[in-house]
Amino acid sequence: MKAFKTSKRVLSSLIAIMLLVMSCQSFLAADGDEKKPLNIPEITLENLQVRGGSTTYLVDNPPYSETAPTMRDFDFGPGSDNMQDAYIVYNYGNEVMIESLTLVGWWPKDQAVKNISLEYFKDGQWVTAQENIEVPWQTSGGTEEEVEITLTEPVTTMKFRVKINSAYHSWSDKICMHLMRPNGYIVTEFKPLTDAIAQAEKLVSQVLIGNKDGEFSQDAVDSLNAVTNEIKEKLDAGLVTADDIPVMIEQIETAIEEFTSSQNPMENAPAAEAENLTVSLGNTAYLTDRQISTGMTVSFTDSENPAYLTLDFSGKNLNATGLTLLASSSDKFTLNMSAEAEIDGVWTEIAAGTDFNYRCDVQGTEGHKITFDSCTASKFRIKINSSTAESFTVYEILWDGLYDTDTSAMDNLINKANSIIKNPASSDYPDLLDILKIVLSPAENQETSILANQGKIDTITQLLSEAISAFDGLAQYEKGDVNHSGSLEIEDVTLIQKHIVKLLQETDFFDEYLADVDNDGVISIKDATSIQIAISSK
The missing domain is CATH 1.20.1270.90 (AF1782-like)
Known part of the structure; x- marks a missing residue:
């Protein structure tokens, strides 16, 4: 037999007061132990869509205001005379005892739930507690009405759900409820x-x-x-x-x-530092690990002063044009942020303070970019001037820019490798020659790649040096012998001059490595002059 207790409320404010008391009360078990009231569950809808309001209203619904004491609408649907697999699911995360269900409708005989079943999760499956309960609404006018449904037997579970079999739909397929709250207490706190x-x-x-x-x-x-x-x-x-x-x-x-x-180590990742921020979870290493799942939850240590998130590139200059902060909080919030760079030992503003609105109630983690004119420095920082959130989580700091790199050693070896490849004696060592060509290819590509970084350049330089050292026993041409004739001659001078003015022909044999006689990294008229002096001194 189903047990119902129905009452009309002339003054809707009494409902809000009673519900507030019920939600906050502590009560005693038969043996005198205090029972913990139900926590706010995670509420999800299955085969139903939210039309207005928050799912939290189903268990904790405040009045609009003192002058409008009715509770807020939670609109969802679609509702009809025959609904299929439509559920409201309450996941408490704790083991709870459910004893009853309180329903509050607004114009209930026009737009409230009509027939429901109650189910609970046990041993990995849903079990029916009571089914086909016809809700005995009495009101069709513009007032709130409360109905309490007491379960025939209380159930112990972590998840409870209401199956909506049918709903009133006088005006549309929208269902409107002010409350659908399971009542009971926590048995074991698993949350x-x-x-x-x-x-x-x-x-x-x-x-x-x-x-x-x-x-x-x-x-x-x-x-x-x-x-x-x-x-x-x-x-x-x-x-x-x-x-x-x-x-x-x-x-x-x-x-x-x-x-x-166990995270794979980062190559050349900048060190991150936090100033005037109290860290409650995580650490600064998570801010540059390229993972949005790892982060650092922070709050202002002193809200009267700005906070800073600094990136230190350990002396390597970065030519940057922007910094992006990925962050979230429990609700939408605003950060006022600017950007600074350390130039000649002094922190200098490179982007003025701007409000950035994080809509975390809608999209979760969100990123906002602080843009600025191209700036080269080894230290950059985001200055957080203010936050509307008491605490927030920073997941990642991203930067737009490229490292300044030194390719001089690699450039010299590239020229030397090409000189070996052109040397006829190298053909006697085809295996070594193939290895040299394999290493040379990425070196030449890396030289012009805008994605080059110093770590990659240093690695390729080392590999190229090792491949070249395998040819140390070969006969070497002297510096200036660009045509590999075996001696310095006027033709070498002429070829260098033609190279400088870009008049070399495809048939001209020219070794760029040997042309850089003074090893300054540039083929110039000085190299041609050096050859002329060497020829005249013979």
Whole structure:
């Protein structure tokens, strides 16, 4: 038999007061232990769409104002006489006892739920608690009405759902409710454990997987998933006790720590520093690791002064045109930010303070770029002048720009390698020659690549040097013998002069490495003069 308790409210404000008291009360179990009231659950809709309001209104709905004391509308749909697989799901993250369901409708006989079933999650599947409950609304006028449905038997679960079988739809297919709140208490507080699981799952769902700098290996992802999946299976099977919770949380935290420490090292990543920011979670290393799943939660240490996020490129100059800050908070917020660069030892503003609106209630993590005219420095920083959020999480600082690089050593070896390739004696060593050509190719490409960085250049230079050293026993032509005749002659001078004025023909044999007689990295008239002097002194 279904138990109903129905009442009209002439003064709607009484409903809001009663609900506030009910949501905040602590009550005692039969044995005298205090029962913890239900926490605000995560609420999702299945085969239903939100039309207006927040899902939170279903369990915690404040009045519009003191002068308009009715609760706020939560509109969703579509509603009809025969609805299929339409659910409102309440995930508490704790083991809870559900005893009743409070419904508050507005013009309920025109736009409220009509027939519902109640279900709870047990042993990995949904179980029916009560079905085909016809909600006994009495009101069709413009007032709130409350109906409380008491379960025949209370149920213990972590997830509860209301199946909507039909709804009133006098004006449209919109369903309007002011409250659909399960009532009961927390049996076992699992939420810290489920929050830890959610943190781990979010982490592995967002990381970049692979062998590149800053990425994580698939083995590391699998190891973290194995820990969380084992704990989830025990939770679903009802095998977790209150004593197990702190132990399992520690297991997850340890697994997360091991996972984050397995991240592939970053090449030439700048050091990040934070000033006037109190860090409650994470660290500055996460700000330049190319992962939006790792971050640092911060708040102003002193709200009267600006905070700074600094990138130090360790003496390597970066020619930059912008800095981007990826961040989020529990709700939308605004950061007023400017940019500075350390020039000649002095921090200099390169972009004035601007308000950047982070719409995190809509899009989650969001990035905003501070742009500025091209600026070369080894240290840049974002100056956070103010924040409307008490705390926020910074996930990544990105920079637009290229490192200044030194290719002089590589350039010299490229010319030397080409000289060896042109040397007829090299053909007697085809295997070594092939290796040299293989190494030379990326060196020549890297030289002109706008993506070149000093680390790559140094590596290629070393490989090229080793490939060249294999030919140390070959007969070498002296500097200035650009046509490989075996001696210095006027033709060498002429070829250098033709090279300078760009008159060399395809048939002209010309060794650029040997043409740079004074080794200054430039083929000039000085090199031709040096050859002339050497010829005349013979």
